[in-house]
Amino acid sequence: MDWLQAAKERQDELIQDLQELVQINSVLDENTITTEVPFGVGPLKALEWLLTKGEAEGLQTKNIDNYAGHIQMGEGEDLLGILCHVDVVPVGDETDWTYPPFSGTVADGKLFARGAIDDKGPTIAAWMAMKLVKDAGIELNKRVRMIIGTDEETGFRCVDHYFKHEEMPTIGFAPDADFPLINAEKGIAELVFSQNRTGDASKEQLLLFNAGKRPNMVPDFAKATVQFVSEQFEQNFHTFLSKNQLEGSLLIEGSHYIITIKGKAAHAMEPEKGVNAAVYLSAFLQQELTTEASKQFVDFTADVFYQDHYGNKLDLQFEDEMSGKTTLNPGIVTYDVAKGGSLVISMRYSVTYPFDEKITEAQRLAVAKGFSLDIQDDSKPHYVSEDDAFIQTLANIYRRQTGDYETPLLSTGGGTYARVMKKGVAFGMLFPGEPDVAHRANEFVVIENLIKATAIYAEAIVELAGNK
Known part of the structure; x- marks a missing residue:
């Protein structure tokens, strides 16, 4: 299956979905927090938007007390987790932005918005990857579950609550950092x-x-x-x-x-x-x-x-x-x-x-x-040996899709949901040589790279959860 071509054919849908999601201001909102809305109306609205997309595709969805939720497909005893988040950091001084930070403006091959690269763009790439695999009719021997958090930027309370009620993935990745992959996260x-x-x-x-x-x-x-x-x-x-x-x-x-x-x-x-x-x-x-x-x-x-x-x-x-x-x-x-x-x-x-x-x-x-x-x-460091078969599988998928056999596996000072999993790593979607514009004014995602990441995630789902 040519996943890159399949992703290219869905480019308009990919961009439209991302624009809809980034147009939701999902910064933690202390003024609208209640016991039923733990992080404010914006993060909850973003979560509900994505869960509704899952329902429309006929997939299993679940909202865990408005803290986090998931979209699931496939059957099997083992669980492949894809951990994403839809909350974002504040925009800072809006006068520093060329385009309105919640507009999703497309210009010069990029989509500009708060959250475009951290983490709504990668989330939409992973979501599109799930749809591509589903639409291709590929049989899965594991359950594939996108777990969606709403408090990643302010303390991981969302996934802490989620995993008190739901099972831990057997293996998983968080599309919230860099390619090839990050197997060492600092404390x-x-x-x-x-x-x-x-x-x-x-x-x-x-x-x-x-x-x-x-x-x-x-x-x-x-x-x-x-x-x-x-x-x-x-x-x-x-x-x-x-x-x-x-x-x-x-x-x-x-x-x-x-x-x-x-x-x-x-x-x-x-x-x-x-x-x-x-x-x-x-x-x-x-x-x-x-x-x-x-x-x-x-x-x-x-x-x-x-x-x-x-x-x-x-x-x-x-x-x-x-x-x-x-x-x-x-x-x-x-x-x-x-x-x-x-x-x-x-x-x-x-x-x-x-x-x-x-x-x-x-x-x-x-x-x-x-x-x-x-x-x-204090969130302790997270490390998975680069010799682990799971790590090697993801690295090889990235290298096959990109032809990049030179860039080594990475470490990061960023904290991703990978650290809450027993065996998980951060996997994209920032490509080598790209500037990291997360948390900055004029945050953007390169549309060509959004498509490439979608293809990588689709192959990863099939490789890790498909029938061999």
């Missing part, structure tokens, strides 16, 4: 550094500081309110912006200066690809502030994270051969003069990371700088 820990000092608003220079919405995104905007600054403050700020090629603003309201810096968003797994507005604003204020609580906050933020994504100042740095360097992203950075400061960090740590030893030392070093360190969440 993901959420660290919270809390300042132990508060200040007096009548004496302190820094009154407020806010940057970031999610730990798993590099903040692209930071704002601070200060007072009692030098006469050169405004000139120094503009000099700093110019020197660092940054955009920002300064507004004077009475005796207060309100300053902002614009950075560049990126995924927390690759913080070096972004420009962290919180860190740069702290670096500037470090030169200007002298009062105790204010100075302590900006010193900590700038000293630990300015031009260092690896935690060297807190002895958190580490790397190994199978998964690379440990990275840290200050995703939410806040300060209130009456409450002190807080930094929420997404740490992506290597597979062989000596976690307890490193954290203990970092806590000691943080205390010396006036901060406590707590672990808010």
